[in-house]
Amino acid sequence: MSSNDDASVIRTDGLTKRYGSDAAVENLSFTVDTGEIYGFLGPNGAGKSTTINMLMDYARPTEGEISILGMDPREDVVDVHQRVGILPDGFSVYENRTGRDHLRLVIDTKAADDDPEALLERVGLADAVDDDAGSYSRGMRQRLALAMALVGEPELLILDEPFSGLDPHGVRTIRDVAHAENDRGATVFFSSHVLGQVELVCDRIGILHEGRLVAEGTLEELRASAPVTTEFELAVDGNLEQARRAVRNVEGVVDISVSSASDGTTVGDGATGGGPETGAAAGGAGAGAEADTMAGGTIVTHLESIDRREAVVEALERTDMTIRRTTVEEPSIESIFVAHTGGSPAGGEHR
Numbered sequence: 095m096s097s098n099d100d101a102s103v104i105r106t107d108g109l110t111k112r113y114g115s116d117a118a119v120e121n122l123s124f125t126v127d128t129g130e131i132y133g134f135l136g137p138n139g140a141g142k143s144t145t146i147n148m149l150m151d152y153a154r155p156t157e158g159e160i161s162i163l164g165m166d167p168r169e170d171v172v173d174v175h176q177r178v179g180i181l182p183d184g185f186s187v188y189e190n191r192t193g194r195d196h197l198r199l200v201i202d203t204k205a206a207d208d209d210p211e212a213l214l215e216r217v218g219l220a221d222a223v224d225d226d227a228g229s230y231s232r233g234m235r236q237r238l239a240l241a242m243a244l245v246g247e248p249e250l251l252i253l254d255e256p257f258s259g260l261d262p263h264g265v266r267t268i269r270d271v272a273h274a275e276n277d278r279g280a281t282v283f284f285s286s287h288v289l290g291q292v293e294l295v296c297d298r299i300g301i302l303h304e305g306r307l308v309a310e311g312t313l314e315e316l317r318a319s320a321p322v323t324t325e326f327e328l329a330v331d332g333n334l335e336q337a338r339r340a341v342r343n344v345e346g347v348v349d350i351s352v353s354s355a356s357d358g359t360t361v362g363d364g365a366t367g368g369g370p371e372t373g374a375a376a377g378g379a380g381a382g383a384e385a386d387t388m389a390g391g392t393i394v395t396h397l398e399s400i401d402r403r404e405a406v407v408e409a410l411e412r413t414d415m416t417i418r419r420t421t422v423e424e425p426s427i428e429s430i431f432v433a434h435t436g437g438s439p440a441g442g443e444h445r
């Protein structure tokens with residue numbers, strides 16, 4: 095067993111898994127550092143489970159390198175399994191064994207000294223400790239799998255689609271346990287297509303699409319790099335038409351619309367700074383609009399990045415406008431995901 099000589103808990107380099115001529119995972123290189131909660135996000139079939147299977151040596155790579163806790167799972171599989179806790183995708187129970195039996199099995203295998211009851215209590219199964227797991231609902235089975243993953247205080251907790259089959263209480267349990275384990279010092283790696291949960295739990299996110307890592311970073315970094323716009327709204331006093339002219343040429347402003355405070359008239363205008371139109375409102379623009387816009391109102395801009403806010407404010411300050419209030423709405427993780435994968439988010443059911 096080699097020692098872990100850097101801060102990484104998981105490191106892959108050029109990891110590839112082919113089934114026939116189809117690549118489930120292709121040239122995947124990523125690192126998860128000690129103490130992180132890392133979200134592995136991707137649509138169905140992206141290659142998340144295949145990657146996790148290779149980390150655990152359930153499947154062998156076609157090409158590439160893996161280091162997990164400083165070990166190669168192909169050489170040190172027993173140690174890897176000893177030090178890692180995993181909630182696998184598609185976990186199935188021993189129908190005629192109790193929850194306690196399931197825990198005992200893992201505790202014995204890992205030579206750990208956990209109390210099965212305490213672990214089952216922690217995941218909300220206190221009342222079902224001595225019931226056969228065959229009688230458990232899907233959500234209860236998922237909770238049982240989580241309890242089994244916690245045996246032996248693993249240094250790394252891998253949760254593969256942990257939210258599947260869970261009601262909102264179960265989802266909450268997963269989140270709370272992930273945070274508690276992380277506070278204890280464990281690194282947490284979880285795969286999911288449930289976007290809202292990834293956003294709530296993870297320090298860093300990797301987006302996998304068709305076996306390739308298409309984006310990686312903190313949520314803020316992903317927002318900044320995704321081709322999605324930030325909505326920046328300003329409530330202003332002064333001549334709105336003048337404001338519109340001042341802002342439309344600011345670099346990074348994709349579009350702008352202004353609406354008058356006096357009659358709600360909205361005048362939309364695609365900016366000249368390039369980029370896609372995002373549907374600036376244009377309803378009701380008429381000949382009297384300019385006069386009505388003298389008293390002020392609301393300016394709504396869509397920006398290529400949140401960093402362009404200052405330039406918009408500066409452009410307005412060069413006119414005689416008074417800015418009363420600003421609000422910003424950053425792109426949702428759904429829009430980032432769609433921008434990177436070209437698909438529709440699939441995470442609606444368990445948020």
Ligand SMILES: Nc1ncnc2c1ncn2[C@@H]1O[C@H](COP(=O)(O)OP(=O)(O)OP(=O)(O)O)[C@@H](O)[C@H]1O
Nearest residue numbers: 113118136137138139140141142143144145183287
């Ligand atoms: N044993 C196998 N034989 C052939 N193809 C496979 C095998 N395992 C996975 N694949 C294929 O590899 C691709 C990636 O599958 P994988 O299960 O890793 O995706 P995933 O991101 O975990 O998806 P999901 O969210 O649906 O679990 C899919 O196209 C899948 O059909």
